[in-house]
Amino acid sequence: MASEFTANKPDGQLTARILLADDEPRLLTMLARLLREQGYQVTEAHGGKQACEIASKEVFDLALLDLRMPEVDGFATMTHLARSQPDCGVVVVSGESSFNAVSQALRQGALDYIRKPYDPEELLTTVARVLKKRSLLKAHEHIQVRLEKSEALHRYIVNSSPDIVFMLDSQGQFCFVNSKVSGLLGYQPAELCGRHFRHIIDERDITKGIYSLKDPTISADNPKTLELRLKSRGDGNNARHFEVTAFPIDPQTWPHAGTTQGNGSGKGARYYGTARDVTERKEAEAFINYQAYHDLLTRLPNRSLFQDRLELAITHARRNRQRLAVMFLDLDRFKVINDTLGHGMGDQLLQAVAQRLEKCLRKGDTLSRFGGDEFTLLLPSITDEEDARGIAKKLIDALRAPFRLGDHEVFVGVSIGISIYPEMGTSLDQLIQNADIAMYHVKASGKDGYRFYNETMSVDATSRLQMERDLRLALERNELKVFYQPQVCSTSDRVVGLEALVRWQHPERGLIYPGEFLPLAEETRLIGQVSERVLDQACQDAARWIRAGHKDLRLAVNLSPVQVEHPRFVETLLRKVRAHGLPTSNLEIEITENTIMNDLEQISEKLRELAATGVRIAIDDFGTGYSSLNYLHRLPIHTLKVDQSFVKAIRGGEDGACIVNAIVAMAHGLKLDIVAEGVETNEQLTYLRRLGCHQVQGFYYGPARPSANILQSLVKTRTAAPVF
Numbered sequence: 117m118a119s120e121f122t123a124n125k126p127d128g129q130l131t132a133r134i135l136l137a138d139d140e141p142r143l144l145t146m147l148a149r150l151l152r153e154q155g156y157q158v159t160e161a162h163g164g165k166q167a168c169e170i171a172s173k174e175v176f177d178l179a180l181l182d183l184r185m186p187e188v189d190g191f192a193t194m195t196h197l198a199r200s201q202p203d204c205g206v207v208v209v210s211g212e213s214s215f216n217a218v219s220q221a222l223r224q225g226a227l228d229y230i231r232k233p234y235d236p237e238e239l240l241t242t243v244a245r246v247l248k249k250r251s252l253l254k255a256h257e258h259i260q261v262r263l264e265k266s267e268a269l270h271r272y273i274v275n276s277s278p279d280i281v282f283m284l285d286s287q288g289q290f291c292f293v294n295s296k297v298s299g300l301l302g303y304q305p306a307e308l309c310g311r312h313f314r315h316i317i318d319e320r321d322i323t324k325g326i327y328s329l330k331d332p333t334i335s336a337d338n339p340k341t342l343e344l345r346l347k348s349r350g351d352g353n354n355a356r357h358f359e360v361t362a363f364p365i366d367p368q369t370w371p372h373a374g375t376t377q378g379n380g381s382g383k384g385a386r387y388y389g390t391a392r393d394v395t396e397r398k399e400a401e402a403f404i405n406y407q408a409y410h411d412l413l414t415r416l417p418n419r420s421l422f423q424d425r426l427e428l429a430i431t432h433a434r435r436n437r438q439r440l441a442v443m444f445l446d447l448d449r450f451k452v453i454n455d456t457l458g459h460g461m462g463d464q465l466l467q468a469v470a471q472r473l474e475k476c477l478r479k480g481d482t483l484s485r486f487g488g489d490e491f492t493l494l495l496p497s498i499t500d501e502e503d504a505r506g507i508a509k510k511l512i513d514a515l516r517a518p519f520r521l522g523d524h525e526v527f528v529g530v531s532i533g534i535s536i537y538p539e540m541g542t543s544l545d546q547l548i549q550n551a552d553i554a555m556y557h558v559k560a561s562g563k564d565g566y567r568f569y570n571e572t573m574s575v576d577a578t579s580r581l582q583m584e585r586d587l588r589l590a591l592e593r594n595e596l597k598v599f600y601q602p603q604v605c606s607t608s609d610r611v612v613g614l615e616a617l618v619r620w621q622h623p624e625r626g627l628i629y630p631g632e633f634l635p636l637a638e639e640t641r642l643i644g645q646v647s648e649r650v651l652d653q654a655c656q657d658a659a660r661w662i663r664a665g666h667k668d669l670r671l672a673v674n675l676s677p678v679q680v681e682h683p684r685f686v687e688t689l690l691r692k693v694r695a696h697g698l699p700t701s702n703l704e705i706e707i708t709e710n711t712i713m714n715d716l717e718q719i720s721e722k723l724r725e726l727a728a729t730g731v732r733i734a735i736d737d738f739g740t741g742y743s744s745l746n747y748l749h750r751l752p753i754h755t756l757k758v759d760q761s762f763v764k765a766i767r768g769g770e771d772g773a774c775i776v777n778a779i780v781a782m783a784h785g786l787k788l789d790i791v792a793e794g795v796e797t798n799e800q801l802t803y804l805r806r807l808g809c810h811q812v813q814g815f816y817y818g819p820a821r822p823s824a825n826i827l828q829s830l831v832k833t834r835t836a837a838p839v840f
């Protein structure tokens with residue numbers, strides 16, 4: 117039970133409550149009067165027994181007790197008071213002056229001893245002193261309790277902080293660290309106290325950490341904030357990122373007393389600091405940064421990072437008079453695979469390609485994904501072109517083996533253009549652009565190879581761009597026309613078929629032949645639109661001629677690989693043919709061996725589907741490609757078209773003639789029709805007739821003509837003169 121001085125007198129003096137216990141009524145009354153005169157609140161007890169009873173009900177600040185009292189003496193009363201009112205002070209006022217009695221009273225807790233008869237002045241002085249002492253003690257206790265509460269609150273706040281809070285001594289050793297360190301890094305505060313702070317800093321940041329505290333400009337008003345990696349306990353590799361703020365503290369201002377509880381007392385502290393875990397933020401920043409400079413699919417540097425590195429490499433090469441190489445790589449057949457097998461497979465393929473390419477490179481080289489199926493490569497220090505040539509060959513070889521994508525095995529090639537600093541460009545843009553131009557020349561000349569840039573290529577590139585623009589316009593303005601070349605029966609001279617051949621009626625350049633614009637159309641994917649136009653027009657024209665009475669007329673249409681490899685090729689083709697009312701049995705599609713071999717499995721299925729509807733299939737330019745007997749009998753092929761280069765060789769027993777012989781024999785053996793292309797002379801015609809090649813096509817019978825000229829030629833038969 118706490119005893120408080122409950123009221124103040126008007127003059128501000130405390131009014132203490134005093135219990136008097138004496139068995140002599142006269143002395144009791146005198147003492148009570150004396151004390152009351154001083155303003156104290158006095159309660160009188162006649163003997164120890166009554167004192168104990170009163171003390172059980174009322175609260176006192178001080179008890180003045182006689183020792184010798186009947187029934188319950190002063191010692192017993194003290195014992196009772198100590199139990200019931202431990203805060204009540206006791207002063208003994210007794211005639212008993214033996215040493216034993218006095219010392220026992222003091223041992224039992226009496227604060228002072230006044231011997232009877234007492235000097236009133238002396239008694240009042242003692243009472244006032246004891247009360248004052250009691251009051252000071254109470255105040256001290258009160259402050260102590262508040263301090264403890266406050267310290268507990270602060271400790272709670274510090275330990276609940278989301279940050280590590282620490283203090284270091286002048287040597288940089290921990291003298292306090294909050295318990296957050298255990299959750300974030302796994303250390304117990306007690307094991308860190310006394311250890312140097314470098315103990316928890318990642319090796320890479322130790323110098324930075326140590327020098328930061330030595331900075332003469334840091335102060336409480338100007339704390340030092342820096343990012344440090346701190347090691348987790350027991351796992352040096354697993355560092356986390358912290359934003360550490362630290363500043364020196366004036367030791368005079370720091371209360372040195374305190375409990376330790378394992379965290380350290382902060383004694384001797386010279387620096388105070390906090391460490392905020394910013395690992396997640398750093399990781400997010402690192403990821404954003406990575407994303408900004410990398411291609412997430414292949415994990416290769418992206419265009420921006422490549423350009424940064426190239427810029428640096430150029431500066432370095434210029435300063436050291438060195439050379440460097442930039443390569444522009446474009447995959448061959450990627451678009452077809454991507455369209456046919458889907459983008460998921462396409463992505464897998466790009467990843468696999470990137471891995472294979474990377475294996476060919478040295479540390480310091482930068483391979484980047486430039487976009488789509490384009491990659492760029494920087495070789496920062498090469499001695500001469502031979503170095504670049506060696507790498508280019510290695511890259512081409514690396515992609516030669518087939519790639520396994522699910523159940524499919526696919527082949528991709530790569531076309532590589534190379535520019536060398538300083539001979540083939542001195543700036544970033546020039547080097548990349550020239551490598552790109554060189555790459556296009558590889559594509560134009562048959563793909564899967566490499567070329568170094570030279571100045572004549574730029575002219576081509578400019579005209580190529582112009583042509584691409586023109587071709588788009590041509591599609592819009594309907595400048596593409598379909599011409600037809602007859603396929604004639606060599607024995608009857610009757611026109612049995614017409615081959616549709618596209619022409620571009622250019623407003624300025626006149627008639628342009630497909631050899632000039634189809635490769636570009638293939639590269640730029642415009643081939644899809646070009647082919648649709650031709651197919652539409654040709655089906656429409658042929659259907660009209662068939663309706664006009666030429667019901668056996670065969671229409672031969674060339675198809676590009678891009679068309680055939682398209683996933684919905686069969687469906688699209690049949691829809692068009694039927695839309696124009698052309699019987700499928702009157703249509704023959706011409707495809708090259710290379711188109712078939714690009715993906716034998718897929719394409720044979722499509723050809724079977726088409727053949728089942730009556731569409732005929734012809735192999736164009738036969739003899740110039742694989743000429744594999746293996747696929748001939750596995751596919752629904754109706755016609756072989758002998759390439760005109762072999763027909764041209766029918767001149768007095770050249771090898772070409774032998775090839776024609778072989779092809780015709782093979783076609784007979786396989787029961788296939790055969791059409792010889794490029795027949796220009798009577799000699800060739802006679803030779804082919806004798807060989808049993810009954811269908812021919814060529815300038816001998818006339819070139820391809822516009823549709824307006826066709827109908828009349830269909831009714832004519834010829835003996836010696838051309839059809840057209």
Ligand SMILES: Nc1nc2c(ncn2[C@@H]2O[C@@H]3COP(=O)(O)O[C@H]4[C@@H](O)[C@H](n5cnc6c(=O)[nH]c(N)nc65)O[C@@H]4COP(=O)(O)O[C@H]3[C@H]2O)c(=O)[nH]1
Nearest residue numbers: 617618629630631650674675676794795796813814815816
């Ligand atoms: N020297 C000579 N040449 C002759 C003779 N008879 C015909 N030619 C030419 O030989 C080519 C035959 O067509 P191809 O082998 O299918 O070769 C075609 C074909 O592969 C492609 N092509 C033409 N039109 C189309 C089309 O609409 N779509 C697709 N995908 N390709 C086409 O372009 C190639 C070239 O077509 P063209 O320039 O029209 O050239 C045609 C034709 O004009 C001759 O007696 N002597």
